[in-house]
Each structure stands twice: as structure tokens, then as C-alpha cells.
Amino acid sequence: MTKRSVQFKIYRYDPDKDEKPYMQDITVDLEPSDKKLLDALVRLKGKDDTLSFRRSCREGVCGSDAMNINGKNGLACLTAIDGLPQPVVLRPLPGLPVIRDLIVDMTQFFKQYHSIKPYLVNDDPAPERERLQSPEDREELNGLYECILCACCSTSCPSFWWNPDKFVGPAGLLAAYRFLADTRDQATTERLDNLEDPYRLFRCHSIMNCVDVCPKGLNPTRAIGKIKDMMVARAV
């Protein structure tokens, strides 16, 4: 049997020793058990331990290993090696400062997430038991609460690239709608006020890059549309 191997072109930058970033050509032999891109990267790291990337759960739920794979954002752990055009070109997520190799500084991304007050607001005295919510009302949260904060969406969005400090971005807006859609939440007015701004919400031009890359199959554009509908509804 011929050995499987993967040819990579990987963005490398270590501020401790490199004057500027460069693309490294490197090939790694795989074991039969290596199925996903992350398996190949771990194999590669066994050969060259200076390659830096984040990873944890390796099953697409922690959101650590988002990167730009052959020009498109995705999770290394959910990307099958077989079928990937080679050389596989790996770059850090676009639009955020690179710290080292495939590791980006996510401060701005989380700042926007935090800016929408990502927590339930309900100031009624807490009842002794759970607050009731009908199965239908609960279903409104499907497609919203599953976000893993990997940043694939926001860092594929041109509006976020140009205005990461002003535009909340698809991930943050998806989270905003997750709370707007929750029948238990009481802060609808404040949440909409918080987004009533030329940039925070309205910089979304529905080009849907976010939908295209979301590894969880979520649809931030639809959520953003629903927030815009709520804005319109309260204006009339």
C-alpha cells in the first residue's frame, strides 16, 4: 500500500525570530487512522513542534481550531483530509491580528460578543422551580444557541474586516438574537437600543459569507434579518 501523505503550504510567523511571515512548504506522511485535517496537523507537529495552532475537543464543539483552509474558513477537526485539493493552504483566520502561525488574537471578536450583553436578563424574583417555556417557544432558540464562538463567520465577513471595532459581526448578532428570541428574556428594548446604530447591526449587507462557512450549519444572516424586522416593527 502506498503511504498517504499531505502536502501543505502553511502560514508561519514567530515574532520571536521571524522578521515577517512566510509560507512554509511541508509534506507529512499519514497513518491510516488520520482522517481529519487536525489529525494531519497533530502528525505534523510530532515532526516539527514549532508549528503553533489551537485545538481541543477535536469533534467540532469547542471552536478552537478555526483556520483558513484553501481560502475558506473552517474547523480543522471537521475537515476531511481526503478530497482536499493539495497543497493544502493554511492561513490564520483573516482580519484578526496574528500572534503566531495559525493563532490569531481574538480580543476584538470577543469584545463584540460581550458588547451585546450575552446573558439572560430577567429581573423578576426567581421562582422556586424552572420558568416555564413551551416547546414551541424553546424551538425558537434552535439554530441560535448552538454557536461555538469559533469566529469562522465574523472573520469571513468583509464588514467585520473593515469595522471590527464598530460592527458587531455575525457571531455577536446571532447571540443577540438568541436572547431577543428567548421568551424568558425581558431586555428586548435595551437590546434593540444597543444595536440601533449605523454600524453595529446595519453594516450587514447580507452577502452571507457567514452562512457559507459556519461549521455548525447556523444562519447568522437570517438572525440578523429578524433583528432588523424587530427594529422595523418597533419603529412603526
Place this chain on the structure above:
Amino acid sequence: MSVAKRTFDAVIVGAGGAGLRAALQLAESGMKTAVLTKVFPTRSHTVAAQGGVAASLGNSTEDNWHWHMYDTVKGSDWLGDQDAIEFMCRKANEVVVELEHYGMPFDRTDSGKIYQRPFGGHSQNYGQTPVSRSCAAADRTGHAMLHALYQRNVRANTQFFVEWMALDLIRDSEGNVLGVTALEMETGEVSIFHAKATVFATGGAGRIYHSSTNAFINTGDGVGMAARAGIPLEDMEFWQFHPTGVAGAGVLITEGVRGEGGILRNASGERFMERYAPNLKDLASRDVVSRAMTTEINEGRGCGPDKDYVLLDITHLSPETIMKRLPGIHEIAIQFAGVDPIKEPIPVVPTCHYQMGGIPTNYKGQVVVPKDGNPNAPVTGFYAAGECACASVHGANRLGTNSLLDLLVFGKSAGETVVEDLQSGNLSLRPLPADAADFSLSRIARLESQTNGESVFDVGLEMRRTMQKHAGVFRFDSLLKEGVAKMAEVAERAKRTEIGDKSKVWNTARVEALELDNLIEVARATIVSAEARKESRGAHVRDDAPDTAEFPNGRNDNDWLKHTLWYSEGDRLDYKPVNLNPLNEGTEPIALAKRTY
């Protein structure tokens, strides 16, 4: 080398479920608290929990905490401490309802209450019939919980130090705990976190095994730090092998699949669990199901070309049920097993999943060690909760959904105890020894200067293979003895690890080398404790302790109804009694009995 120092009332290490729950207690009480975490909080491994969190809410079937307590004690094979178990089961409704109030998106019953599903080993009326006790958000309960807890901490303005790895526990000459040293991954700088209270919530070390459901980050950092600082580790021989890891990939398939009606089948399509657990069948306790599966495979009834797995079948469930209740499993089966579970069964094998043992604590979350004749003397300033701790509520085998409950109850309890101890003045900022950071700095300096050393990748692989072969689902006296010797060799090699990456910035090679030090402590503790325990109990089943009339299931309560304590120095073992007395006087103890399902 100068080392920066930061001072807090409390430092919490780890921001998974237990750490976040403890942090909330402290932040909302106004204590100056630092939460150190080597990954962004929502990347912690709690995120991967699927099936649910136990609470006897009784939303679909009648239930009460007494039944839950009975199931948990029985599940633990009577090695769990009954005071802690009573405490946990009684607190369950409160902490789950709190979580709902924080915004957790639980699934709902038609009447709008929290949806509950059956789970392995959970029963009505002291073992009679399955009960719906697992409170679930589809099959993404851990994700929903971790995000809800993080979000609540955002509201509480908790101070996080994200991508900081704790290195070592700082103790003074009297053994009091004064904080930790930690490495900021972005800069490579080491700092001291000096605190009145230190809470470990660092999770388990499932990565000591080759085949594991656990994330890469589950390297037992807190357990390793405690062991290096002279704290004994409790009951480390008990590891849970989850029955349903995806064959080959190790990724978890929740027991909730069987809770929703899934069936395990062998090569001839037989529902084999009927032979091993006539009453609860596929919903027997995890250790029982994992052994049954392994027996089927060992006796030639496995599936596939190499007859090395069994099948988890949900093809009889409606596609609507699967997509509503098990959407994540549908995704995982397609991604990692290459099958659509609506049409085809999923290949599964028992896979290392959970560490029942850990840092010894009491139900208040205080770390306790033997001292002056007291087997459970609190260590001043030191607390632990969640998988890194051993309270001990899981004993020799944990029930599914009790881990998420454990981290809520004991995360909160540890937080409350710290707040009480701070407010009552029991804790003070004790002076740091001059050499507080020296040990950590010397570990890093050794990595910098090591030449002709061992590869972290190779030593880690050897450790995982050794554990897999020598301390698996079934254990053999000869293999355990060989395993102890082999692991001692691996540990020697780990002292000479060498890394190629010398950068200060985000040096993951260095992080992995430091993590390996922690894993090695856990692996040694496991194999040494397992070799020594000459009985079968819960997840620890040996060939030389079979089922006999004198020792049903091979369990020997005369000699082994006791907790193991392993000390890193010299691999020394000690033991302490199991607490068979519940917390409150009115609560009936659960009497010793043979465990059958």
C-alpha cells in the same frame, strides 16, 4: 529572573463547569477573584457533555432524591462517600433550576417544564424501573450549560486570565496553600498568583489512554500539580470506559442515545445486553455495559472485518425523534463514523471517558489529607471541585449525568465554602516563601537547556499505549505488574523531554511538555493503585478476583471497602475508610449489597 506577582482573595484554576460555577459564587459575593484557564472558557471540555444533568425534578416520571442517592451509591459499588452523595442528590434540583434561571436552553415538556430522559443506572423505587432523570438540552447539554455559566460570569464581571496555564501549587513550610505559578501563553512569562484561597477545577486526565473521548486539553493539570506538591490522589485506579465511543475515532456518542431507545447489537444482530442485565438492559450502569461489549468482542461476536466493535442501533427510531433529540449525534455519526444513523447503526467501542478519582475533598469542596490521625484533615487554603476532585460521589463507577451535576453542586459548594472562610477570617494572605516560583522556573529552564532528550510526542504515545494495554476495561494481575514497571520507565524518560521550539510566544511545544508532566503523575497513580487493589469493584475488574459466592462480582468488602491514597513520592500507598453514613441523621444509609442490573 524576576517574577511578577498578583494578589487575590481567591484564584480559581480552570474555567469549565466547576470553575465557572465556583467563580460565580465568588464574583457575586464581591471577592477579588482570578480565574486562570489555558483555553477560552467555552472551549473547556464540559462543552462536550451531551446527554444531560441528573436531578430528581420528576417532570415526566415520579422521582425523588432518595432514589437518586440509592442509584448513585449502588453505581459507585459502595465506594462513594454517602455524606457527599446525599448532599449532591439533595442539591440537584436547586442547582439545575438555578441554571435554568441563568438562561440555559433546556428542552421542554409539553407543560413547559425541563425535558428529562432516561439514563443508565438511574431508576425508580430503588432499582426497579428506569426513570427520566436526565435534564437535557437536545444532546448538547454540556455546551448549553458551559455557555450559560460563562454568560452569567460575563454578567457578574468575573476576571478571567485566558490562555494562562497554571504550573505548580505554592505551599509554605506548614503545608498551607498560597496560590499557584502560571505561564502566560502569549508571552511565555511566569507569574505568581498569590491568594488566600486556591480552587482547582482543572478537569480530568482522560488523555492518559490511547483511546479516549477526552479533549486534547484533558491532561490532569490540577491533579498533577497537587501530586507534585505532596497531596495524595484518591481512588485513581477507577477510570470510566464509556460504552459508546465511535470505533477508531474515540468521539463520544451519548448514553442518551440508549435513553431515547437505542440498542446495542453484536454481529448476529442480537440485543446482547438482555443476557448481562436482564432488568435495565442497555441502560445498565456504564461499567457493566462496557464489560459486556468487551466480552462480546473477545468471544468473537464483534462486528466488522476484524470483529472489533459492536453496533449502536437507532434505525428503529423515527427520523423526527433523532433530529429533535439527537441532532448532534446525527452529525457526529456522519462526520466520524461515516454512517447516517437514521439508516445504519453506529460502530462503537468502550472508550476511556472519565476519571472517578482525583484530589481528595469533602462535600464542602475542601481538599482533605491524612494528618495527625485524622484521615480527612482540610488543607488550609486549598479547594477542588469537578472531575479533578474526588468528593467522593462516583466511587468505583460514575452514573451518566452525575458528572454535570457534580460540577454544579461542588463548584457551587466550593465557592460558598471559600466565601465563608474568607468572610469569617479563617483565611489570610500568608507570606510567600522566597523560593515560591523556583520549582516552576527550574522546570522551564530544564526544557530550555535539555539536549539529547526524549520527544514529547514519543513519550506521550508510549504512556498512552502502556495505559491502554495494562489498565483497560478488564485488568490482569500480570499485565498490571508489568505496567507498573513500564510506567516507571516512561516516567524516567519524561524527565528528559526535549523541545525544538524555544520561542517565548505561544510555545505549544512547551505547553505540551508541561502537560505531559501532569499526565505522567496521573498515569503512575492509576497503574500503581490498580495493581495494589486485589479485588474487583465498579470499573476496576481483575482476572484474579472473579465472581464467587464469598465475593460476589469479585468485590471484597472485608479487605477493600476503602479509598486508595497514592503519594507521588516513592509511589507510596495509603488507605482511608469509606464514609457509609449519610450527612443527615434522618437519612437511611444504603446498605451493602451485590450489584446487579
